[in-house]
Amino acid sequence: GYYECKKEEEKLTKMWEEYTKNINCVLNSSPMNLFQFEAGVITASMKSIWEFITDLSKLKKIAPLIPLDCEDCCNLASTPGTVKKITRDNGQNYFYIKTLKSDRRPNWNKWVVIFQMYGGEPKIPMQTVVITLTKINYEECHIASFHEFKEPASLEYLKKLSDAKKYVIASIKDYLENYS
Numbered sequence: 001g002y003y004e005c006k007k008e009e010e011k012l013t014k015m016w017e018e019y020t021k022n023i024n025c026v027l028n029s030s031p032m033n034l035f036q037f038e039a040g041v042i043t044a045s046m047k048s049i050w051e052f053i054t055d056l057s058k059l060k061k062i063a064p065l066i067p068l069d070c071e072d073c074c075n076l077a078s079t080p081g082t083v084k085k086i087t088r089d090n091g092q093n094y095f096y097i098k099t100l101k102s103d104r105r106p107n108w109n110k111w112v113v114i115f116q117m118y119g120g121e122p123k124i125p126m127q128t129v130v131i132t133l134t135k136i137n138y139e140e141c142h143i144a145s146f147h148e149f150k151e152p153a154s155l156e157y158l159k160k161l162s163d164a165k166k167y168v169i170a171s172i173k174d175y176l177e178n179y180s
Contacts, residue, residue: 036158038165039144044176046111046133046141050077050104052172053131053143054113056086063171066164076131077102077113085120095120100128109135125151143169 042049052059054077060070069087078084078099087094101114111133118126127147134142145165 034149034153034158036147036149036161036165037144038162038169039142040169040173041136041140041142042169042173042176043139044141044180046135048176048180049133049141049143049172050111052175053133053168054102059168059172062175063168066168076115077104093121095124125149125153125157127151127153143172145169 056070056074104111130146
């Protein structure tokens, strides 16, 4: 009776200690509930900017260093529920994008596209991406890209993502302000 109960209590205590140790290890090595945000102001029409932020093949033409393979048209502003396989590194790796919402009303000053990125090979952390395009005045628009992570992401992954987003915004800005 008493000794069996004590033995079970010790066993449960050890299991609990091991469990909390594992949780702490995961939390320390993989940041969770993270957000990543980049934004910029571009002097161009909403329509021009929208075409680049939603069509990966057009974006690849002005931002050739993004690690995505975009020979075929891949429109992020597809019908909600649309899933697309996105390849990278010359087709060696891939991940999936699922469009959740695309709202581009002609007379509105704020457009939004929302999608999930997930899975693939090598697997990327599941994340919800919100890209907003807001008209500031007659000439300028504000573009913002917000990633909310649903699975742990390494700091290295976050850094690469941040750098890629800064490069994309700078490329769109440079192209539309200087070459179009």
